[in-house]
Amino acid sequence: MIRLEHVTKSYPTSTRPALDDVTVEIDKGEFVFLVGSSGSGKSTFLRLLLKEEVPTGGHVHVAGKDLHKLSSWKVPALRRSIGCVFQDFRLLPNKTVSQNVAFALEVIGKPRSVVDKVVPEVLELVGLDGKGKRMPDELSGGEQQRVAVARAFVNRPMILLADEPTGNLDPSTSVGIMKLLDRINRTGTTVVMATHDAAIVDSMRRRVVELSDGRVVRDQSRGVYGYGA
Amino acid sequence: MRAQFVLSEIGIGLRRNLTMTIAVVVTVAISLALFGSGLLIRAQVEAMKDFWYDKVEVSVYLCGESSQAATCGGAAVTQQQRDEIQADLEAMPEVDTVFYESQEEAYAQFREQFEDSPDLVENVTAEALPESFRVKLEDPTQFAIVASAFAQRPGVEEVQDQKALLEGFFNVLNKLQLIALIIAGVQVVAAVLLISNTIRVAAFSRRRETGIMRLVGASNLYIQLPFLLEGVLAGLVGAGFAAGALVAVKAVLVDGQLRPNFPVIAFIGWSDVLAILPWLFLTGMLLAGLSSFVTLRRHLRV
Numbered sequence: 001m002i003r004l005e006h007v008t009k010s011y012p013t014s015t016r017p018a019l020d021d022v023t024v025e026i027d028k029g030e031f032v033f034l035v036g037s038s039g040s041g042k043s044t045f046l047r048l049l050l051k052e053e054v055p056t057g058g059h060v061h062v063a064g065k066d067l068h069k070l071s072s073w074k075v076p077a078l079r080r081s082i083g084c085v086f087q088d089f090r091l092l093p094n095k096t097v098s099q100n101v102a103f104a105l106e107v108i109g110k111p112r113s114v115v116d117k118v119v120p121e122v123l124e125l126v127g128l129d130g131k132g133k134r135m136p137d138e139l140s141g142g143e144q145q146r147v148a149v150a151r152a153f154v155n156r157p158m159i160l161l162a163d164e165p166t167g168n169l170d171p172s173t174s175v176g177i178m179k180l181l182d183r184i185n186r187t188g189t190t191v192v193m194a195t196h197d198a199a200i201v202d203s204m205r206r207r208v209v210e211l212s213d214g215r216v217v218r219d220q221s222r223g224v225y226g227y228g229a
Numbered sequence: 230m231r232a233q234f235v236l237s238e239i240g241i242g243l244r245r246n247l248t249m250t251i252a253v254v255v256t257v258a259i260s261l262a263l264f265g266s267g268l269l270i271r272a273q274v275e276a277m278k279d280f281w282y283d284k285v286e287v288s289v290y291l292c293g294e295s296s297q298a299a300t301c302g303g304a305a306v307t308q309q310q311r312d313e314i315q316a317d318l319e320a321m322p323e324v325d326t327v328f329y330e331s332q333e334e335a336y337a338q339f340r341e342q343f344e345d346s347p348d349l350v351e352n353v354t355a356e357a358l359p360e361s362f363r364v365k366l367e368d369p370t371q372f373a374i375v376a377s378a379f380a381q382r383p384g385v386e387e388v389q390d391q392k393a394l395l396e397g398f399f400n401v402l403n404k405l406q407l408i409a410l411i412i413a414g415v416q417v418v419a420a421v422l423l424i425s426n427t428i429r430v431a432a433f434s435r436r437r438e439t440g441i442m443r444l445v446g447a448s449n450l451y452i453q454l455p456f457l458l459e460g461v462l463a464g465l466v467g468a469g470f471a472a473g474a475l476v477a478v479k480a481v482l483v484d485g486q487l488r489p490n491f492p493v494i495a496f497i498g499w500s501d502v503l504a505i506l507p508w509l510f511l512t513g514m515l516l517a518g519l520s521s522f523v524t525l526r527r528h529l530r531v
């Protein structure tokens with residue numbers, strides 16, 4: 001599903017590469033934690049999968065496509081097969097919960113009838129049924145992140161990328177979000193999640209890829225956050 | 230593509246940048262109004278040419294008793310010279326018709342023309358006015374041929390082209406047209422810069438939305454179309470104002486003021502104005518559309 005071959009990424013403004021000769025393969029339906037200290041290249045890793053950035057060297061394959069060969073007008077199609085969740089939720093503050101989720105469908109041209117049917121379904125899936133008419137600032141952080149997950153998943157993507165989705169949430173709310181991501185993973189969706197949250201990684205016991213200064217220093221199935229744990 | 234969605238995005242965008250949008254509309258309107266004025270002036274010159282070139286004549290003035298010209302030799306034209314000149318004029322292929330105006334006829338015409346100034350009429354006698362041949366040419370631009378054939382002939386005092394008088398007037402109009410088009414050009418540059426700046430601000434103020442759109446895989450077209458249409462809409466509204474200004478100029482200035490005061494001059498008709506209007510809208514649309522498009526290519530990349 002996702003394959004990185006000797007991928008190097010150097011930003012023009014920094015001397016040290018953000019990713020350095022990274023080779024990782026992730027199969028369909030896997031759940032992978034991406035861990036490592038700040039600046040180790042986790043977000044860069046995820047951005048490469050979306051072709052928001054292009055690697056300086058090596059090849060990135062996502063959903064059977066070599067991103068190097070993917071022409072720019074096909075990038076939107078790639079992104080439709082990938083859902084994204086971020087630490088800062090990225091909701092539109094002037095739209096209701098339902099409208100926020102519907103927005104993701106409208107902008108890819110889905111007809112009204114589909115939007116009306118699918119949005120309540122996915123809100124129910126993330127445990128927000130009945131809150132569709134609320135504005136984002138009338139929700140708790142955990143609820144806002146659920147809206148973001150709903151938006152990422154409403155198009156039923158093959159891959160879900162999450163960049164520190166629990167970074168702004170307290171531990172018990174985080175557990176709720178993790179249960180949700182786990183449920184989404186069980187529907188067959190590949191999930192890649194960058195995180196600093198040791199407790200979550202340790203309790204889930206999924207594959208862990210650790211980056212350090214842009215290099216893969218550990219790739220462990222059913223791993224934990226750090227060696228010491 | 231969901232039209233309703235795109236339309237609501239345009240509405241949001243226009244309201245968010247109302248002052249900038251107004252600035253764009255005004256600049257586009259001014260530049261297009263000047264551009265249209267330039268075109269109207271040209272139409273006016275053409276209308277006058279059509280009208281006058283049919284009527285302009287070449288006047289071959291003949292020597293009188295007091296003529297100073299070298300070709301006259303201090304004497305009035307003789308009957309023989311007069312007959313020869315007329316015969317030669319009529320024989321020229323460029324000449325359509327030849328009409329003789331005697332001193333008395335010239336005087337009658339003069340009196341009629343200046344009947345409001347009796348002083349002038351009293352001080353001029355028929356003898357002071359030259360007799361002439363009024364020559365109508367097949368093609369009014371062929372004046373030089375007639376002039377070179379007759380200017381140096383004995384008995385001819387002067388060959389005068391009425392078209393030359395008109396040309397002086399046309400030159401003034403052409404200069405006006407040039408000035409209007411130059412100012413229009415400067416305004417077009419200002420409009421392009423304003424539009425590109427407006428689009429940039431709009432793209433920046435909606436970066437949250439466009440960021441999400443890119444992430445969920447909206448196509449470039451879908452992301453950029455609302456901005457593009459905003460620009461085009463502002464351009465069209467500007468063109469609308471410019472069109473209104475031109476219609477007002479035609480109705481108030483040309484029909485209301487000039488035509489009653491200068492009944493002998495041919496003025497542009499509504500068909501001339503109507504022919505220009507589509508160009509205003511097209512130019513406004515392309516101007517705004519292209520500058521938006523170029524700006525978007527640079528500031529809203531996938």
Ligand SMILES: Nc1ncnc2c1ncn2[C@@H]1O[C@H](COP(=O)(O)OP(=O)(O)OP(=O)(O)O)[C@@H](O)[C@H]1O
Pocket residue numbers: 011012013014017018036037038039040041042043044045
């Ligand atoms: N747009 C950019 N331009 C230049 N350098 C960048 C850019 N984005 C990231 N970097 C650099 O690349 C390296 C990796 O950054 P990245 O954001 O991938 O780290 P991260 O693992 O996500 O960190 P964190 O845990 O703090 O989010 C860092 O050294 C960072 O300074």
Ligand SMILES: [Mg+2]
Pocket residue numbers: 042043044163
């Ligand atoms: Mg990061």
